[in-house]
Amino acid sequence: MNTKKRGLVIGLILLALLFAGLYILENTISSSTMLITILKKGVIYALIAVSMNLLNGFTGLFSLGQAGFMLIGAYTYAILTIPVNMRGMIYQYYDGGIVQFALPAIIGILCAGLLAAFFAFLVGLPVLRLKSDYLAIATLGFAEIIRAIIQYEGLGPLTNGSNLLRRFPTFQSVLYPFAAAAICIGAILLLINSTYGRAFKAIRDDEVAAEAMGINLFFHKQLSFVVSSFFAGIGGALLAMYQGSIQVATFKSAMTYEILLIVVIGGMGSVTGSVIASFLFVASSEWWLRFLDNEMFIGTFQVPLLRSGFRMVVFSVIIMAVVLFYRRGIMGDKEFSLTRVRNRLLNRKAGRNA
Amino acid sequence: MPEKMLELNDITMQFGGVVAVNNLSMYIGKGEIVALIGPNGAGKTTAFNCVTGVYKPSNGQVKYQGQVIVSNHPAGKMKALYAGENRDRYPHVVDPTPDKITRMGIARTFQNIRLFKTQTVFENVLIATHLHRTSNPISAAFRLNWREEQKMRELSLEMLDFVGLSAMKDELATSLPYGKQRRLEIARALATRPKLLLLDEPAAGMNPQETADLAQFIVEIKERFNLTIFLIEHHMDLVMDISERIYVIDFGKLIAHGEPHEVQDNPDVITAYLGVEDI
Amino acid sequence: MNGFERLFPYLLAGVSVGGQYALIAIGYTMVYGILRLINFAHGDIFTVAGFFMVYMSATMPLVVSIPLTIILTVLLGFTVERVAYKPLREAPRMSIMISAIGVSYLLQNLMWYVTGGLAKQYPVLPWLSNSVTILSATTKIVTIVTPLLTVALVLLLLQLINHTKTGMAMRAVSRDFETAKLMGIKIDRVISISFIIGSFLAAAGSLLYFTNYPTVTPTVGAMPGLKAFVAAVFGGIGSIPGAVVGAFLIGISENLIKAFGYSTFSDAFTFALLIVILLVRPTGLFGEKTIDKV
Known part of the structure; x- marks a missing residue:
């Protein structure tokens, strides 16, 4: 009990330091620098990755429907928060659209999560009884159906069909997404460490044994699915705010694959792993590997291979390497813990002195 | 006669063409230690699975503390395969999930440790x-x-x-x-x-000393937690040591039933086990 | 123009694209039957075959580029299996599926890189691309050839599976992986052959498909791939005739949906079908039920 409380206090202090650091950072460098962009996008992906890890890594449900729930979240947020005076212009093909009110951003975000959770509940009813491979393909299928429905011209007055939605409230400061993500990830961590989280892990390890110990599979799978999708919806809303405009095409299944790969790289079953891997992913794809996309000349000799698109190829190869050789990912199924770091350092010291 | 804790009535389990359990009827009294034994593949674990809701039996009924907790009868094409009054004896269908059974107070262990x-x-x-x-x-x-x-x-x-x-x-x-x-x-x-504990081959892979310790342990937990114990075993020593009554099945059918010494001398039981090394 | 005449071109298109889906679907169903793996990369192998053809035919005569495309595609399928799936055979199921997703991701990014993001035009294959008129519907010859070729190839494959030693080995492995291994069946060989056959059929399918829809982009194979997969699930994953039936059903249905004016939903139909079959009969039309032993 004592170590746990101490860990919690240290965690909170670190979090406070983080926010202080971000605040200082933001006020010293321009907000359009790569670093700030990566922090914003990275933390949003972190939330989404953790929500996916809850479902895939902690409960063992191989679901590929994340993009669908993110899409629902993003669109719910946008539809509910676009200022009324803008609607005429944005919904120009649909006579200003059906929704003629605007809610505050926070309410919009909450609704995004709730609606995503609601649809997850509906989808879960038939789908969660299926075996793992079939679950994957069924959730993928539902994500595609959701995409088709939202793109449907007939729903244009609500969703603007295949046109962009924009001019909804966005955030300026990097502290905004960090605060939102911290609260959400914190909630997920609390759930994981509760008795329900233990039930999730039991289901992941051995469904049959879990059931024999009195754990109702369907209820707990639904719980995990709904909670995961709630936060995926919030992630989708935050992503909308980050991008400034959204359209259905962004939320293809390719996005789900990217999140899945992030979770795998970070370690299925590790929240800290997902967070770290998200930042690594965003930093690599947006920033560090950017140079690979640019033609480079040494004197008059053009370095072969380096041109647009090479960055993603290198990136994919790295991911394959992780999947094949480092299957447990960066953190395996462990969380970051100062005691572990301290023990490892102490062991090293003891080894040296012996 | 102590209250019947668990009752299996005409439990039959059929997988395609294979009848794994064939009209098994047995009961366990409150506070008893009862064993179900038989050679490998006789259908013992399948019987367990019918009781705990893992399998839905093709026919038959399970009663726990006097209440029906599992019940089924053959339907459709299957009906033709079942003759006699057995077939229509259990018209209701009760099909709980395993977690429900556990919450009623029936717990189990697994043959291949899970x-x-x-x-x-x-x-x-x-x-x-x-x-x-x-x-x-x-x-x-x-x-x-x-x-x-x-x-x-x-x-x-x-x-x-x-x-x-x-x-x-x-x-x-x-x-x-x-x-x-x-x-x-x-x-x-x-x-x-739990009130009823189902142990699936708890002595598998143990040497005689360990088996003896286990036997003592099972009796201890029965006393301590006021349990009724239903035991599947393959290991004769454990069974003979602690069971009050034994049911013997072979090829899914009940072939003998009684107290340990009766069963031990039963010629059908000996035939069933003939050639199988008692490890 | 009466109702049938209006529908006929759509039916033709449906049968044709159904055949193309069938050729892809067989690859999925064979690999799943043997490895229990949903080969997410299969649709991308189909697309790569298209690109092979585009680049080969730009510098070589068709007589060379067609067989070369097929050979390279088969080689690609074989290599993917050896490099990305074989090492994970003992790993939990999720790992190998994630690897398949990773391969799919890699192939798509490779294609983007090589093509520079521009769509490529598929070369015109003589004779197949010629127009022909049937019952007042004008279409290309490839539309007629596809279903015939598909059926011929499938019959050939079924012969292989049911009447050769290799085929028997494949059936054994797909029935019970562990026991087949213990019985001395060369698992690696069986698996490689499945991938080779699957890739061969995908290459054949790509020749036919891109003659009909000549724009090739890195993501163009995703939809046909997914639809072919649904076809395989519908027919009973592991059953080749089932996959073919499913593929034709999807091809025809989606074109009929377009005929009635709901094109936006033609893709969604496939997924609705998927959901329905998974709910009503997850093992598919001709699939087998398996019982998990506890």
């Missing part, structure tokens, strides 16, 4: 206390259920202490030696606070 591999010894037992929770996910997440959580932990520690595994409570469950893993599985089942 521990939670990524969890520690303590966590394995702790998970088994979840079923008696009264908190909902939100209150659990925000720790409003701290009293309940504390009770769960105390119960788990108590169980571990009882089976003698307290010292290794923070080890990974799979790092335990085989014999201790079996004890852990039993501790886990006990943490669900």
Whole structure:
């Protein structure tokens, strides 16, 4: 009990330091620098990755429907928060659209999560009884159906069909997404460490044994699915705010694959792993590997291979390497813990002195 | 006659063309230790699975403390294969999921130990206390259920202490030696606070000394937790040592029933086991 | 123009694209039957075959580029299996599926890189691309050839599976992986052959498909791939005739949906079908039920 409380206090202090650091950072460098962009996008992906890890890594449900729930979240947020005076212009093909009110951003975000959770509940009813491979393909299928429905011209007055939605409230400061993500990830961590989280892990390890110990599979799978999708919806809303405009095409299944790969790289079953891997992913794809996309000349000799698109190829190869050789990912199924770091350092010291 | 804790009536389990359990009828009285034995593949674990809701029997009924908890009758094409009054004796269909059965007070262990591999010894037992929770996910997440959580932990520690595994409570469950893993599985089942405990080949892979210890242990837990025990075994020594009554099945059919000494001398039983080495 | 005449071109298109889906679907169903793996990369192998053809035919005569495309595609399928799936055979199921997703991701990014993001035009294959008129519907010859070729190839494959030693080995492995291994069946060989056959058929399918829809982009194979997979699930994953039936059903239905004016939903139909079959009969039309032993 004592170590746990101490860990919690240290965690909170670190979090406070983080926010202080971000605040200082933001006020010293321009907000359009790569670093700030990566922090914003990275933390949003972190939330989404953790929500996916809850479902895939902690409960063992191989679901590929994340993009669908993110899409629902993003669109719910946008539809509910676009200022009324803008609607005429944005919904120009649909006579200003059906929704003629605007809610505050926070309410919009909450609704995004709730609606995503609601649809997850509906989808879960038939789908969660299926075996793992079939679950994957069924959730993928539902994500595609959701995409088709939202793109449907007939729903244009609500969703603007295949046109962009924009001019909804966005955030300026990097502290905004960090605060939102911290609260959400914190909630997920609390759930994981509760008795329900233990039930999730039991289901992941051995469904049959879990059931024999009195754990109702369907209820707990639904719980995990709904909670995961709630936060995926919030992630989708935050992503909308980050991008400034959204359209259905962004939320293809390719996005789900990217999140899945992030979770795998970070370690299925590790929240800290997902967070770290998200930042690594965003930093690599947006920033560090950017140079690979640019033609480079040494004197008059053009370095072969380096041109647009090479960055993603290198990136994919790295991911394959992780999947094949480092299957447990960066953190395996462990969380970051100062005691572990301290023990490892102490062991090293003891080894040296012996 | 003690109250009947568990009753199997005409339980039949058919997989495609194979009849794994054939009209098995048996009962277990409250507080008894009853064994179901038979050669490998006789259908013992299948019978267990019919009781615990893992399989839905093709025909027959299971009663627990006088109430019907599992019931089914053949339907459609299957009907033709079942002759006699047996077929229509159980018109109602009761098909619970295994977790429901456990919550009624029937716990089980597995033939091929099924521990939670990524969890520690303590966590394995702790998970088994979840079923008696009264908190909902939100209150659990925000720790409003701290009293309940504390009770769960105390119960788990108590169980571990009882089976003698307290010292290794923070080890990974799979790092335990085989014999201790079996004890852990039993501790886990006990943490669900059962009234009836189903043990599936608990002595598998044990040497005579370990088997004797296990026998004593089973009697201890029966006394301590006021249990009724239903045992599947293959190991004659354990069965003869502690069972009050024994049912013998072969090829899914009941071939003998009685007290240990009666069964031991039964010629059908000997034939069934002939050629099979008693390990 | 009466109702049938209006529908006929759509039916033709449906039968034709159904045949193309069938050729892809067989690859999925064979690999799943043997490895229990949903080969997410299969649709991308189909697309890569299209690109092979585009680049080969730009510098070589068709007589060379067609067989070369097929050979390279088969080689690609074989290599993917050896490099990305074989090492994970003992790993939990999720790992190998994630690897398949990773391969799919890699192939798509490779294609983007090589093509520079521009769509490529598929070369015109003589004779197949010629127009022909049937019952007042004008279409290309490839539309007629596809279903015939598909059926011929499938019959050939079924012969292989049911009447050769290799085929028997494949059936054994797909029935019970562990036991087949213990019985001395060369698992690696059986698996490689499945991938080779699957890739061969995908290459054949790509020749036909891109003659009909000549724009090739890195993501163009995703939809046909997914639809072919649904076809395989519908027919009973592991059953080749089932996959073919499913593929024709999807091809025809989606074109009929377009005929009635709901083109936006033609893709969604496939997924609705998927959901329905998974709910009503997850093992598919001709699939087998398996019982998990506890």
